[in-house]
Amino acid sequence: MAFRASVVRLNRAIVYTQNGDPAQVLRALTYKPLPPPAPETVNIKYLLAPINPSDVNVVQGVYPAKPSLTSLVDGQPDVFVGGNEGLAEVTHVGSGVTDLVKGDWVVMTKAQAGTWSSSRNVGVLDVLKLPRVEGLTEVHGATMTVNPPSAYNMLNDYVALEKDEWVVQNGANSAVGQAVIQIAASRGFKTLNLVRKRSDIDELTRKLKDLGATEVLTYDDLNDRNLTQRIVKEWTGGKGIRLGLNCVSGPDTTSMARLLGQDAYLVSYGAMSKQPLALPTGLFIFKNLTSVGFWQSRWYKQKTRSDKENLFKTLATLIGHGKASPEHEIVTIPAEDSDEVAGQKVREIFAKIAEGQYGKKVLLKIAGSE
Ligand SMILES: NC(=O)c1ccc[n+]([C@@H]2O[C@H](COP(=O)([O-])OP(=O)(O)OC[C@H]3O[C@@H](n4cnc5c(N)ncnc54)[C@H](OP(=O)(O)O)[C@@H]3O)[C@@H](O)[C@H]2O)c1
Numbered sequence: 001m002a003f004r005a006s007v008v009r010l011n012r013a014i015v016y017t018q019n020g021d022p023a024q025v026l027r028a029l030t031y032k033p034l035p036p037p038a039p040e041t042v043n044i045k046y047l048l049a050p051i052n053p054s055d056v057n058v059v060q061g062v063y064p065a066k067p068s069l070t071s072l073v074d075g076q077p078d079v080f081v082g083g084n085e086g087l088a089e090v091t092h093v094g095s096g097v098t099d100l101v102k103g104d105w106v107v108m109t110k111a112q113a114g115t116w117s118s119s120r121n122v123g124v125l126d127v128l129k130l131p132r133v134e135g136l137t138e139v140h141g142a143t144m145t146v147n148p149p150s151a152y153n154m155l156n157d158y159v160a161l162e163k164d165e166w167v168v169q170n171g172a173n174s175a176v177g178q179a180v181i182q183i184a185a186s187r188g189f190k191t192l193n194l195v196r197k198r199s200d201i202d203e204l205t206r207k208l209k210d211l212g213a214t215e216v217l218t219y220d221d222l223n224d225r226n227l228t229q230r231i232v233k234e235w236t237g238g239k240g241i242r243l244g245l246n247c248v249s250g251p252d253t254t255s256m257a258r259l260l261g262q263d264a265y266l267v268s269y270g271a272m273s274k275q276p277l278a279l280p281t282g283l284f285i286f287k288n289l290t291s292v293g294f295w296q297s298r299w300y301k302q303k304t305r306s307d308k309e310n311l312f313k314t315l316a317t318l319i320g321h322g323k324a325s326p327e328h329e330i331v332t333i334p335a336e337d338s339d340e341v342a343g344q345k346v347r348e349i350f351a352k353i354a355e356g357q358y359g360k361k362v363l364l365k366i367a368g369s370e
Helices: 053-060 138-142 147-157 175-186 201-211 219-223 225-235 251-257 281-287 296-302 305-320 339-354
Strands: 011-016 027-031 041-051 087-093 105-108 119-123 127-129 166-169 190-195 215-218 241-246 260-268 290-293 328-333 361-366
Touching (some): 011 361, 027 339, 041 138, 087 138, 127 305, 175 241, 190 201, 190 225, 201 215, 215 219, 241 251, 339 361
Parallel strands (some): 166 190, 190 215
Antiparallel strands (some): 011 027, 041 361, 105 127
16 A cells, blocks of 8 residues: 655745836745744734735735845745735744733734735744634634724824714725725714725625625715715705715815815825825815825834734624624635745736736735644
């Protein structure tokens, strides 16, 4: 009887050595099982890690946050490991670590942690334990540190909204937009949600309303002056919308800004249209508009560890009890694949994302040995 040699499965990461189109420059790299963790560190196994729009920009080299070079394989050049956000499970705990045990779920507090990996060794201060709230899934955990906190903080930090007040947002079907809808609904705020025109607009409207959206319109609807007048006067009872959230920029955001009332804030957090933001001067002079930019990474830099812990506790509860996670697809890269095959699969995913073929959040599951 022939015995198959036992396969020693190793670790794997999705890496690059030079910036460029992710569909060209990314590759898979196998590395050895991790040694036991050094003091004050833990070994973690990534369960799921999303591909966010900013991850693409990081690989392209056009995003302000840059990963550090990492040595994964002795004798080979250092690499950048892709992925900023992700959920991991603690597998081994180094000496001196008091607040984490094997099996805990953790999220990253260090930016550009290289989450598109199977297992890594990290310092205890680079991660935060995620409370295992009932209803909180792996997908929720893996998408907890970028989009929901952005939504939560933008709803909190600029305008003291009262119950039944309106918030207007574009890119409302984005992951951030969906989090805005759910968090706003849980706090009794009304949302006017703007999306691009599409053939399945009725279905999208129904989905967003199921999440808690009050109204859904397309950017084209804003060309109808009768409608916009009605929005401003009737829907808001003449009070005016005091908070607008901008995911896309470009001319559609100019139209959205015109819906805002006196002393409003327009908070920009994305530029998906790749166009600049132009605002009529009259909005500043006559309506005292304030236009600001929000960056969750800046929030993390400015806040303490305990602020972050509190935020994650709040979000874990809100999201665990929420209606749904953003539409997503999990793509598993099996341990059995060679690095060539795995790299090809990952490059194909990025080519599809660039062509807008997914229309939902893609999460990577990079299988390894630990
Ligand atoms: N500043 C921050 O702290 C922060 C935090 C989180 C996210 N972000 C940014 O927020 C944006 C959304 O992120 P996400 O993860 O929520 O994205 P996502 O789930 O991938 O959604 C992307 C959104 O962008 C829209 N979109 C794509 N191309 C567009 C175009 N040419 N014109 C208008 N809309 C377009 C999509 O609408 P369709 O369905 O019509 O394609 C969809 O609503 C990104 O720019 C991201 O970098 C910023």
